[in-house]
Amino acid sequence: MGADMDAAVRQVLGPERFDIVQKAKLLVVGAGGIGCELLKNLVIGGFKNIEVVDLDTIDVSNLNRQFLFRRAHVDRSKSEVATEAVKQFRPNVNITAHHGNVKDPKFGIEFVSQFDVVVNALDNAEARRHVNRLCLATEKPLLEAGSTGHLGQVTVIKKGKTECYECQAKPTQKVYPYCTIRSTPEKPVHCLTWAKNLFDLCFGPEDESNLLADLAAEMRQFQSSETVDGEMVGKKIFSALFMEDIKKQAGLEELWSDKRPPPTPLVYEDVVKGDMTSKAPDGAINGQVLQTQKVPTVAADAAGFVKAVAAMYAPDRRSMIGSSSFSKDDPLAMDFVHCAANLRMENYRIGRLSRWDAQSIAGAIIPAVASTNAVVAGLEVVQLMHVLAEAAKPPTDGKSRCKTVWVRYPEPSRKKILQPSSLLPPNKNCFVCGSQTARITVKSFADWKIAALAKSCIQGALGAARPAIYSNGSCIFDPEYPEASEEAEEEGLHPEWSLTEWGLSSGSLLQIEDEGQGFSCNLVVSEDAEMDEEAHPTGFIINAGVDQEQEAKRKAEAAAAEEPPAKKQAIDTVDLD
Numbered sequence: 001m002g003a004d005m006d007a008a009v010r011q012v013l014g015p016e017r018f019d020i021v022q023k024a025k026l027l028v029v030g031a032g033g034i035g036c037e038l039l040k041n042l043v044i045g046g047f048k049n050i051e052v053v054d055l056d057t058i059d060v061s062n063l064n065r066q067f068l069f070r071r072a073h074v075d076r077s078k079s080e081v082a083t084e085a086v087k088q089f090r091p092n093v094n095i096t097a098h099h100g101n102v103k104d105p106k107f108g109i110e111f112v113s114q115f116d117v118v119v120n121a122l123d124n125a126e127a128r129r130h131v132n133r134l135c136l137a138t139e140k141p142l143l144e145a146g147s148t149g150h151l152g153q154v155t156v157i158k159k160g161k162t163e164c165y166e167c168q169a170k171p172t173q174k175v176y177p178y179c180t181i182r183s184t185p186e187k188p189v190h191c192l193t194w195a196k197n198l199f200d201l202c203f204g205p206e207d208e209s210n211l212l213a214d215l216a217a218e219m220r221q222f223q224s225s226e227t228v229d230g231e232m233v234g235k236k237i238f239s240a241l242f243m244e245d246i247k248k249q250a251g252l253e254e255l256w257s258d259k260r261p262p263p264t265p266l267v268y269e270d271v272v273k274g275d276m277t278s279k280a281p282d283g284a285i286n287g288q289v290l291q292t293q294k295v296p297t298v299a300a301d302a303a304g305f306v307k308a309v310a311a312m313y314a315p316d317r318r319s320m321i322g323s324s325s326f327s328k329d330d331p332l333a334m335d336f337v338h339c340a341a342n343l344r345m346e347n348y349r350i351g352r353l354s355r356w357d358a359q360s361i362a363g364a365i366i367p368a369v370a371s372t373n374a375v376v377a378g379l380e381v382v383q384l385m386h387v388l389a390e391a392a393k394p395p396t397d398g399k400s401r402c403k404t405v406w407v408r409y410p411e412p413s414r415k416k417i418l419q420p421s422s423l424l425p426p427n428k429n430c431f432v433c434g435s436q437t438a439r440i441t442v443k444s445f446a447d448w449k450i451a452a453l454a455k456s457c458i459q460g461a462l463g464a465a466r467p468a469i470y471s472n473g474s475c476i477f478d479p480e481y482p483e484a485s486e487e488a489e490e491e492g493l494h495p496e497w498s499l500t501e502w503g504l505s506s507g508s509l510l511q512i513e514d515e516g517q518g519f520s521c522n523l524v525v526s527e528d529a530e531m532d533e534e535a536h537p538t539g540f541i542i543n544a545g546v547d548q549e550q551e552a553k554r555k556a557e558a559a560a561a562e563e564p565p566a567k568k569q570a571i572d573t574v575d576l577d
Helices: 002-013 015-023 033-044 060-064 079-088 125-138 179-184 186-203 213-221 231-250 296-314 332-349 354-364 370-391 450-461 486-490 548-562
Strands: 025-029 048-054 093-101 117-120 142-148 151-159 403-407 418-422 438-442 466-472 476-479 508-514 519-527 538-543
Touching: 002 015, 015 370, 025 033, 033 048, 033 142, 033 370, 048 079, 048 179, 060 466, 093 438, 117 125, 117 213, 117 370, 125 142, 125 519, 142 370, 151 370, 179 186, 179 231, 186 213, 186 332, 186 354, 213 231, 231 296, 231 332, 296 508, 332 354, 438 450, 450 466, 450 476
Parallel strands: 025 048, 025 117, 048 093, 117 142, 438 519
Antiparallel strands: 142 151, 151 403, 403 418, 438 538, 466 476, 466 508, 508 519
């Protein structure tokens, strides 16, 4: 079968391109929705040397769109199962699976350097930024792709020739004011954010930045005994949060009015006496919906909350208390967050949610569309062919055939679902691939510890993996010593010191070095005592450098694409091949 398929592919591509394809060594990052389609395309298209990295395991919810997986594969590694599946199409393919996080040090610069091209099939910005920096450091071409519902995009990134993934500002996750989450929620998402912070507070490592940090001492005291009864802990947490704390919040009279009445406490013993039958959502045909799409009763949420806490203390999970963090793909964590959020919604008279809806909001999920993933994966292979052909034989006219291609449906641009556009040059103001200096402003240097700056700003906002921070040539933060310890002190490091204690002042210039990503940049830190904390709940403002001229051009092209043909100017007529 392999020989017949090779002959067919050779006839389609021609001997020269077929030889390029056969010799190419590819790294595919991601084996999910786009990744499954991509791996199938690559193997059938003649690529024989592939390695694939993916952290996830297969969930039953993946089966409706990730066609390489079957029910028997649930809980197995996506990369390993995908590798086994595509070998059925072409048994002689040399494909290796890696079940792990692409941010792990073993997948660093040395690992990436051995490939000709890196092809992304990722679903989160953090991993995309990391791979982008690895490819810039190793000067390897990167195929970047993504999909959101019916929309998709494919582009090519080449160091020094095109803009990188971080040249343009990306939408950031919505951050809600502290007082809204803590005291005056108005929407389900506010309660879900509260519940996610509660899970991390109860079962994760200590974190002073947690929005519910003021409850930490009370929550921790329930976990102090080695022989603690998980069910009893659940009932105590219920009473503390959904009754006693709500009574305190209701007592803050200045927060409430006729239009916004105070919250209502819940008493566990009274609530669990109610109906446990979940209700189908409005519009359901004869009530025929999945159990996860039904809205549970308050009694079911109360019982479910206590059951989830008790399960965290079961033998198979107990060792993870103190190191857990919320993940929408962890069924137990999602049970806890769903029930806790619904109970808080009941406190504040907000319509409660089904588990399906809660998981979608908590994980910021837009339902994936299999056909979009298939189109995007096909476009990636088209662009990959152009990249490899131009690497083997650069175009004589200097014009690359590589394009950014947008998938737009059900409202296509210019009556075309696929809209290609020319690749933009590097943004000289990009703090990753250009020369721009990143800038961060905080309200008070005295209140910001250097470790918090590294975690929240440099790792969280700038996307570094393991940043070291230098001031005037001296290291003031080392990722090897993220917390205060004797070893850190022996190295002259004090992660618990504030920016003021390190002698920094507004306008100080720092250097950031991340050896794992091969990434470095300059960072100016400034202080603004007038910063509005309600407007900036994260406690800082960041400017990572955006080329306003290029951003304006990009927006103008997007706007022009939506205008009627008679009104718009020709922006860039190209062929996909």
